Amino acid sequence: MKICQVLFVTVVIAVCLPGTLPAASAEPTIIIANASADPGLTTTAEIRCHNVEHLLGFTITLGYDPDVVMVVGEETNPEFGMDMSVISNNKTGDVVLGPLSIDADVTGDDVWLATVTLRADGNPGDVGVLNITTDALIDTANDQIEPRTDIDGAFVVAGSAAPKPFLVSGFVFHGDGSECNGPIVSMSNQSGVQWQATTNDGCNYYWLLLTAGTDIDCCETMRFSALHGDGSASAKYTVTPEDVRNGGSRLFNITIGSLPGDLNGDCEITSEDALLTLQMAVEGEYSQIADVNRDDQVTSLDALMILYEAANR
Structure with a gap:
């Protein structure tokens, strides 16, 4: 009888100890970095995903004001497969980024998804929003990873205004x-x-x-x-x-x-x-x-x- 009481007390203590319960998974967050460049010059901004498990592939739409900034190049993480991004319609202010993923399986707290090359087309002091919309974030079971959060970035045209x-x-x-x-x-x-x-x-x-x-x-x-x-x-x-x-x-x-x-x-x-x-x-x-x-x-x-x-x- 005493042995049973000791085992019961031990089980209760083990369950109540802090850190012994499985931690809830953090929500995946897709974020684009802020960027800045002088008029006519280019710079890059990375798009990354935080707290993601078993990621197979993604499709992201990047929106922006073409009078302020223009996407002139891109690169997706080759770990996800062939780059299938479409930026030929960049003058409209929207481009689509994403790979053709077949067998990728990426897990991490900070995963690089893509990098865009941005050209400053506005005037010094102009600010434009880099609006990201995650159209698809697919895991290895071919399911959408939900919930998730998109965080926009900002692009600033640097330099001083020319007379x-x-x-x-x-x-x-x-x-x-x-x-x-x-x-x-x-x-x-x-x-x-x-x-x-x-x-x-x-x-x-x-x-x-x-x-x-x-x-x-x-x-x-x-x-x-x-x-x-x-x-x-x-x-x-x-x-x-x-x-x-x-x-x-x-x-x-x-x-x-x-x-x-x-x-x-x-x-x-x-x-x-x-x-x-x-x-x-x-x-x-x-x-x-x-x-x-x-x-x-x-x-x-x-x-x-x-x-x-x-x-x-």
Whole structure:
């Protein structure tokens, strides 16, 4: 009887001791590594499976933003057999990775599945998600291994943004439409920084190379001033998003009107000229053409005089 009691106590203790029960299997996790590269350069990212037993094969879809990153190469673990991955449709932002597995039997805490070669196609600072979807994770019994977890990665376009040039250019004409060769053309931004454009005595073309985002920004108003002899003209232009994308504004032509008060250079005095003069007066700008009373300043009086002249023509 005592012997039976001792055996019973021993069995109970053995069952209750920590670590003597079989440990629950950890859930398989498929993960892709984060990656980064400078614009136009390539790098690699591994896809691995943690805590897997008796793995025969796999099929994984990798999704990404092709404007940020592009899959340009891949390699699957030869332990699983022939590589059957399809990346020919990489421009769509989805590729399929996987081997033709027949007799593989892989168990491990950290199993290499595949490696993808990634090219940075975005701009510095762009971030894209490397989205993995495990379509199949098959064990040696030809069954899906469930449950399992997919963990996405991130791709970062490294480097600093290159300065983006912004070209401002156009032609200068007299009020009668003839070419105004050798003008003096200057331009300023909304911060009041002023530059003088490059011109030539033998032609009426001017150009100025600025830097977008530094010298000039989208939706900012550029102010122009053109001088030639006794004539002058002032003009404005608002930068559009398309201008920034195209690396400069469209050709911006300036007409130096020979007619006092002809602000828009159409060789006529109209209410539009009066309105332009009033805007200059409000903003403290100056133009010889607008200064019709020749007091070396543009005021509402000049606008009123131009409007009176337009009404009586």
